[in-house]
Structures are given as structure tokens and as C-alpha cells.
Amino acid sequence: MTILSGGRFAAAGTILQTYNSNGPGASATLSSASGPFTCGVLPDGSVQSYNSVTFIAIKSGGFTSAGTFLGGVAPSSDVCSAGCAIRVAAGIMLSTADLNGVMTLSINSIYISLGATLQLGTPGSSNGFKFSSAIILHIFGQMLFVASGGNIMLPPNSNFDIAAGGAFSSSISTNIQIFNPLTGLNIGSPQILGTSITGGTFTLSVGESGSFQLNGTAAAVSNNSSSNSTGGGSSNSTGSAS
DSSP: OEEOBTOBOSOTTOEEEEEETTEEEEEEEOSOSBBSEEEEEOTTSOEEEESSOEEEEOSSEETTOGGGBTTSOOOOTTTTTTOEEEEEOTTOEEEOGGGTTEEOSOEEEEEEOTTOEEEESOTTOSSOEEESSOOEEEESSEEEEOOSSOOEEEOTTOEEEEOTTOEEEEEEEEEEEEEOTTTOOEEEEEEEEEEEEOSSOEEEEEOTTSOEEEEESSHHHHHHHHHSTTOSSSEEEOOOBO
């Protein structure tokens, strides 16, 4: 069940109760009577609820395929006009190959669960992958960059976060490039992800102006820090469109 922004259902404190052959199962409680709100019952019987319009990938497949997501509905421009979140359930691989290298939808965040995989890019494409609007990437599972070239393009106010236990992998050395979505011009120098990040944390936080802060324990953090003027374990660099 999803309540869009501006929509209302029941009242705050309403309990959404699931049932199975043995009687009552898991439940969720509405914290507010108005949207946005999403509540879904996963195939294992667990209940997940979020104070956002959230699409939960429960089958391995493409981003535009309705069958990939709980409820049989894929993210769309009308439903996500006020922003949406994506969660990839454990054991699931979500592919973005059908997006042809560009995320045009207003997706505020993508959460890759432990044991889940997000394939970013289109195999054989040299254009990399661009997020057209600010995005928060929570990588607790694995991100696979499958394009044959290009960068991961992030606009201001974005966050790229590989948590402890999460991983990044690519067959080619890959960079994150901050860009101005209004002009399309790059801001500052690319930040190197390389071909693999495992066994540590990596967080790149991009501010409103395109300046960034880089923190974490992964080797890629220190590698980038040594090439940035600030040095040290974190980087603060303000770029300008060029």
C-alpha cells in the first residue's frame, strides 16, 4: 500500500495487520494519516513500512519492469513527481540497463540491502551513468558498474555511501564526477573509485555548490585524498564548472 504526498488514509496509529494460515502475522502502524507512506508485505512474510513513496525490488530484473517490484508497479514520472525511494531486497539484483545510462526519474535514494546487488549502467555502453537529480546511495550490499566506459555522474546534494560490508566492483577503473545539472558542465576533478572497494567504508557527500567531503576507511579514500589539495583522511574541495 502506498499513500502519495497529499493523500490520506485512516488515521495516525492505525495498525496494518497481515494474516496467514496460522493467524495474525507481522504488522505495521501508520505514524501519520497523510502521505507519503508505503507499507509492503515481502514474500517472506515480513512487513516493511516507510514514510516515503518507496518501491521495493523483490525479483531480479530491470528498473522499468513492473514484475521487478512489490505490487507489480515500476517507478514512473507521475508517481515519483514529488520524489521516490528504491530499496533492493536481500538476494535480489536490480539492473539499470534499461535506463540507457540516465536516471531521469526523481529518485531521492536507493538502498542496496546486505546480500543485494545494483547493476549500474548498460553493458557495452561507454557513456557511464548519470543521475539527473540529487540522489543518496546507501550501499550495504554490492554495486556493480557494468558500463564499458564513462563515469558515475552525481549532481550537487548527492551522497555516495558504501557502508561496512558493502562493496563496489567494476571491470574498468571508474570515477565519480560531480556536474552541474543546469549547464551539464563538470564541477571539479573526478574522484576515483577504481575497480573494487571492499573491506572498508567510503562516503562522498556533495554539497549544494558542488563542493564535497570524502570520508571512510577504504583505500580509495586515502588514494583520492593524496591527489586533492587538502590531503588527509577526508577531502573538502570546492569545484567550479569548467
